[in-house]
């Protein structure tokens with residue numbers, strides 16, 4: 040908001056938008072932490088938060104960051120594929136072994152190559168990446184091996200990376216809008232779905248499914264992105280903002296782990312559904328990585344290989 | 353609520369062009385409506401068939417809805433199908449009604465011109481944004497929108513001139529094609 | 534640009550009969566320019582609001598109602614209801630309600646019903662000795678059952694905005710819709726008692742059987758739509774498309790839908806869809822601005838300073854809807870208030886489904902009230918009656934709807950009973 044620059048004696052007001060609700064870790068431990076750190080630093084920066092998709096849906100807000108109407112946003116990597124395909128590889132099935140692998144990759148030079156190319160192509164800066172918790176399968180049967188997916192209609196989100204993941208895992212993907220998912224599972228319109236634990240809990244899917252299989256097949260990465268407004272900040276402001284984002288990455292990772300542990304414990308105690316923790320992750324990962332290595336091409340393949348090369352396995 | 357508008361106002365070369373444009377726009381809208389029906393039906397049907405699921409049915413249907421709405425947005429100005437508060441129309445003094453209707457249509461022209469500028473900006477800048485599923489450049493999606501708002505602006509201008517020359521249009525629901533709200 | 538200036542500009546444009554969509558768009562676009570938003574942002578927000586998957590049910594349910602009408606289903610329902618109620622005193626009054634209830638299972642909008650059913654029934658009632666005021670009143674008011682009974686266009690829009698299950702909202706609306714119909718029948722009973730001049734018919738068993746044949750296949754539609762959703766065969770949006778396919782099939786099998794009827798239905802549906810969607814979309818741009826200005830947060834604080842009682846909150850919201858409903862289009866109100874009222878309702882512990890049912894019924898009453906009452910105008914036009922006369926006819930029939938709004942507010946658990954039984 041150009042007006043604000045003058046009215047507030049040089050303070051730059053930044054809008055930070057996202058789609059998460061106040062009780063989700065991305066807001067509580069992510070957006071809030073960034074805003075608190077920056078606002079208390081007193082470097083002429085003020086962040087205003089707009090959560091719960093108040094400023095539009097995911098795809099819409101990516102376009103708004105590109106046009107400079109939203110300054111900072113938190114987006115899934117696969118959604119960012121709409122402006123730069125290779126970044127969606129962060130959401131490829133079993134690209135990362137776990138959250139530590141993601142951190143190791145983000146600390147590596149390879150990630151710098153990716154974010155630089157992303158900024159070059161789109162004018163959007165990626166300030167940080169965290170995992171909102173790995174995605175797991177839910178269904179009315181346990182899913183321990185790729186064969187268990189046979190004949191099950193599993194709902195995957197409609198974007199290309201997710202559909203590629205479905206194929207990589209050997210699942211039959213079917214489309215249902217997120218808003219209609221609960222009813223579709225309850226009525227058996229689809230037989231299973233996959234989401235991180237925070238979404239599974241907020242949608243109360245334990246009411247309508249019998250098994251949660253901890254496949255952890257995708258890290259569900261969130262990227263904190265910023266418009267070209269980044270270039271208007273002075274060095275001090277950039278440092279404060281960058282540090283705030285890094286603080287948030289640590290906080291979210293801790294919060295997600297704590298929340299997941301609490302939620303799983305609640306489910307186990309209440310016996311809402313059966314939690315399958317002996318999924319044959321190696322079999323799934325082997326199958327997925329083989330498929331993805333064959334399927335990715337060009338820049339996307341390079342990103343995928345760079346990610347795999349930072350694996351400690 | 354008897355109609356006082358003379359039938360002959362809808363004649364002449366200008367109206368012929370408008371009526372051809374109307375036919376084209378309604379056909380586009382009709383194709384979009386039938387496409388929504390077929391695509392959503394396909395999405396339901398593919399769950400019960402062994403065909404591979406198409407993820408793009410939902411996305412294409414959403415685009416069809418956008419194209420439908422914008423393709424007939426202008427037709428609704430000409431056919432007076434836009435929902436409006438028509439209190440002023442009941443004024444006894446027809447001169448006041450004529451002036452107010454003209455001002456209202458001029459405002460629609462202004463809004464239409466603004467929409468044309470917006471649509472042009474989207475067509476020229478949104479190429480880097482791809483649609484989530486089909487990865488269709490969003491600038492393509494906005495081309496029919498640009499055409500629709502351009503037609504809207506021209507139609508509102510013609511309607512304004514028509515009111516200035518021939519006097520106010522008065523509500524006649526028999527003629528209206530809009531049957532729901 | 535302040536919100537007050539924005540609101541005033543919109544009000545002025547509405548009064549000087551700028552169409553609702555443009556009265557919202559103009560000042561909102563001006564705001565975007567003055568606030569330094571990029572060119573294109575406003576239109577992007579508008580088109581994104583149109584491109585929502587749950588909202589795809591809107592054109593499909595409109596299409597379904599239009600096809601049902603052009604396949605002569607409304608007229609067949611009328612003939613059947615009349616045959617069954619031939620010997621009942623004041624039968625045409627009940628027939629008007631009954632036909633509306635029957636058609637409401639296929640139609641999601643009151644205005645469509647008022648136009649489709651009023652054309653035949655009002656002249657028939659006047660010929661049979663009913664007063665013009667009564668005939669137009671009962672027809673206009675009973676058309677309100679359509680947008681409450683599933684399928685319902687306002688319910689689809691509400692569920693989309695509130696991100697709740699359309700199926701659950703549909704299920705919760707069935708009992709209030711039936712209660713509305715029962716209330717309308719009570720008013721008919723009270724009014725026809727005082728009028729000895731109206732005729733009765735003769736019971737004709739052959740006519741009952743003959744007329745029933747025309748309605749059996751169409752009346753399977755609600756079982757396909759609701760059964761399809763609740764039985765897990767389709768999502769609500771898909772169910773709308775399957776319903777369209779079924780009615781097309783029935784129209785072809787019974788040879789009641791001509792090519793001309795089909796083309797007219799398509800054309801009407803296109804125009805109606807666009808007139809609704811431009812309002813939904815322009816109102817959502819305004820909603821974006823209100824969110825940027827933090828109006829929802831301000832209003833939440835305001836409500837909580839007024840009361841901490843959920844029933845009082847719901848009553849205040851209902852009064853607000855009744856007032857807004859007299860002047861603004863119901864769809865526009867939904868798009869504007871749902872994002873604001875939903876989070877507040879949740880904080881008061883009100884179930885979003887109960888809020889939806891309450892908002893829809895109280896907003897629909899506005900369709901019968903001047904200065905902007907679309908059902909009122911359509912009924913006046915199809916029956917060639919003065920608007921004032923139709924409104925006087927509607928007044929007694931508004932009472933049951935008001936009573937049901939009060940009941941929904943007082944007994945939210947009763948609203949949630951059916952969705953609960955169905956496990957939604």
Ligand code: NA
Nearest residue numbers: 637640679684
């Ligand atoms: Na209905």
Ligand code: NA
Nearest residue numbers: 859899902905
């Ligand atoms: Na009204």
